Amino acid sequence: MTDLERILTRVERPARYVGGELNTIIKDWERVPVRIVFAFPDVYEVGMSHLGMHILYHVVNSRDDALMERVFAPWIDMEREMRREGLPLFSLESHRSVCDFDVVAFTLQYELSYTNVLNMLELAGIPLECRARDSGMPLVVAGGPCAFNPEPLAPFLDAVFLGEGEEALHDLVEVVHRYKGGGREELLMALARVPGVYVPRFYQPEYGADGGFRRIVAQAGVPAKVVKRVVRDLDRAPYPLRPIVPYLEAVHDRAVLEVFRGCTRGCRFCQAGAIYRPVREKRPETLLDQAEALLSNTGYRELSLSSLSTTDYSHIKELVAELVERYGNEPVNVSLPSLRVDSFAVELARSVQGVRKSSLTFAPEAGTQRLRNVINKQVTERDLLQTVETAFAAGWMRLKLYFMLGLPTETLEDVDGIARLARMVLDKGRECGAPKGRLAVTVSTSSFVPKPHTPFQWEPQAPLPVLRERQAFLQGRLKGKNLVYRWHDPETSFVEAVFARGDRRLAPALRRAVELGCRLDGWRECFRFDLWQQAFAETGIDPGAYAYRSYGYTDALPWDHLDSGIDREFLTREHAQALAGETTRDCRNDQCTGCGLCPNLEIEPYVAEAGTGAPV
Amino acid sequence: MPRFRLCYRQEGRARYVSHLDIVRAFERATRRAGLRLLYSQGFNPRPKLTFAAPLAVGVSGCREYLDLELEEEREPVEVLEALRSNLPDGLVPVAVRVVADGPALMSLVDRTRYLAVGPVPEGFDARALQAELAAFLSRGEIVVERRSAKGLKRKNIRPGIYSLRAGINGGKLCLSMELKAGAGNVRPDEVLKALGERLPLVPDDFAVLRTALMSRDNQLLWGGKGDGE
Known part of the structure; x- marks a missing residue:
């Protein structure tokens, strides 16, 4: 028995750590010059549900000169055993130590996974600070949505990839190959010249006498602003048609078909809607071919049509009808991850779901029309009631409604509006004759977190006591038969807000939190707010100064040097309109809203045309 | 069908x-x-x-x-x-x-056969191990604790151990066991654990392989006699 084998007998779900799943790629280590390990800073079941990982695994492994393996954050029991036996973090494919790879590539999906990034580096035996790593150590890089403000992680990351990775990863492989065996500094300088790559050590922040962030200065030879990368033709972009099929049940345990990227609805709180612009659809015939390949290569019984707002796909009705026609008897279920609040969406859900055993979820986000206008969520009370009526009439009895607490300008009246809406929905259910025993309306709230590159990036987060008070208020108003209220802990949202808009001065606090034992913070049973407070206190950080900070339009922002392609003027205009309660149309069908992205990146939205020869 | x-x-x-x-x-x-x-x-x-x-x-x-x-x-x-x-x-x-x-x-399925391979306990040769196993099996009761939905339960596994033999092969201790399956079943890790109480062996050090599944009349599920495969 090896050390690993012995450890595996003592941990929960050892299959998380060993690999060997269907469609895994194991290459001959000695014959491949560039070796990358994709590091997902959360547990296996979460990481394996992430489409980006499957895409990059496919992109890198399709090259002869590179390989990509995987590693995930170990659960607490595994970490304890690894530390006890002195076993360093290892990849799933070849069971090699992570520090043997040329590149460790993290994805930053969520601020609360930052402690896992540091903990994984430490478990791998890789010095945390870039400056302490010599050329014999792997290059540590990161991408993903949080890469749009990676400043709190800046001292730990050699390079950060902004935007979509399909093409940028090829550049990474080539640069690493060319500079292999050479000095770290030359390699980093070459990377800093690749479009979309940000090498934090070449950028120095400056702070004012008052302690405020003043600006960030790029050293000579690197771009002053790093602009995100974007895939121009999504229809022809590489797509993983032989994704790894986990043995363990992943969070999303199904085949995933990405129908389009980007979303132009323009919800003002939404970072994904900002950083994944413009909308790029795939053609229906491409999607049908990909669906066929995915199902026959995986054996999944569920196909999920994925995007930020799948109901918006130009040919969604025809696509779904064709998929149900082809696979409905297999039996393969087609699933829609997010539903727009309208009857069309319910009809669509009905057409894919023969048996309506599950619940339907809608996200009005705010309780009053006034506040929905502020956030540009263009859903009226009438829309919602009509939609739920269609849903109840179609036989659904359990509905879930998502809202946010603490949105800019929110008052108690808006919070009360959530309860009022929920009761109206419930009444509709009774009106439609849903049986009392099975009717259920679940309200879920999360706390608003201001995110960089959105029109709300200047806004403060609502103070913790206010969030708690509003939650308690809502709890009181949502008591009653057939009503369920669920909420996210505001403390986690507070830490999320601190890091979302943080600067480099947070790095020591993050490091201290890891030393104190913070990790897997996204898991309620692991999150330790007391340890976070201790870490902030010991490193002299006032977390409230980050979360509750209100920025002026002319204030420097710690992420000003990172360019999502959207004009700052557009964001200020959107912010002003939000406060005035004015909405902005979707650019998909109406006229251009002038966000600046298309001219800035020299790209155009692509909406698939109808009747291009396919049976759809 | x-x-x-x-x-x-x-x-x-x-x-x-x-x-x-x-x-x-x-x-x-x-x-x-x-x-x-x-x-x-x-x-x-x-x-x-x-x-x-x-x-x-x-x-x-x-x-x-x-x-x-x-x-x-x-x-x-x-x-x-x-x-x-x-x-x-x-x-x-x-x-x-x-x-x-x-x-x-x-x-x-009425009984199962396992082979457990691990380090030879310090200071024991094949003969000494055989003697230990004979003494182990001569007990009327071998009690282990088993975790169930209702908490820890004590259980006598001796009736479910049909055979247990030791050999040393390539410097490794090879334990072959034939155990009860279904109601009253015994698991190989329980046998190792009970053995670990009288011999210096650590159950986690053993690689365990199931070699056969047999029906009550000693037939393999595949057909054919249990000893013939």
């Missing part, structure tokens, strides 16, 4: 996969292989796929069995080949045959 019995090995990385996940892996493999499994009727259709005996996580099996029912007649060799090219590494089909309708596969 035809019912096929598959004999397969579960080894390498696949031994860390739980039984429930193995069931899903086989279901997906049949779909990829274009074998049309029969599904139960009803709200939540389940595939007609039944296993002889779940394998504990971490334990390999070199003669595991499952029955699958298909919508259509197929040659056993076709089924075998189709599965061979569609299962992940570590799930290795060995043979397929058609079986007549009969009792559920699981109800046939």
